[in-house]
Amino acid sequence: MSKRGFGSCLWCIVGDFNTVRRLNERKWGIGDYGAWDMEEFNSFIRDMELIDVPLVGKRFTWFRSDGSMMNRLDRVLISESWSAHWGAGFVLQC
Structure with missing residues (x-):
């Protein structure tokens, strides 16, 4: 995938x-x-010149039912042109 x-x-x-x-x-x-x-995911974000919108609220977006594993898997990635057009003042609320 390339820009x-x-x-x-x-x-x-x-x-x-x-x-x-x-x-x-x-x-x-x-x-x-x-x-x-x-490493691959970070390269994709960097190569596509995307911004990872900050997460507020909970630190993780996925939990194993017994609480033994937690991960941040859900994301909003925007282009710099999106940020310039719509603004960068929003965050992902969990």
Whole structure:
């Protein structure tokens, strides 16, 4: 996927990305599991020149029912042109 392939219009990508960007967005004790996924996801965000909208409220967006695992998987990613057009003053409320 490349920015060239989709054009330079206003982008807003919302979803459950099934990976985290940093280790502190995950609560569980399995070492560096997912390090490659994190690296790839961060590269995608950087290459596409996207902004990860800040999360307020709860720190995690996915929880295992017994509370043993928690992750921030849900995100809103916007382009700089989206931010310039609509403003950057919004946050994702959980």
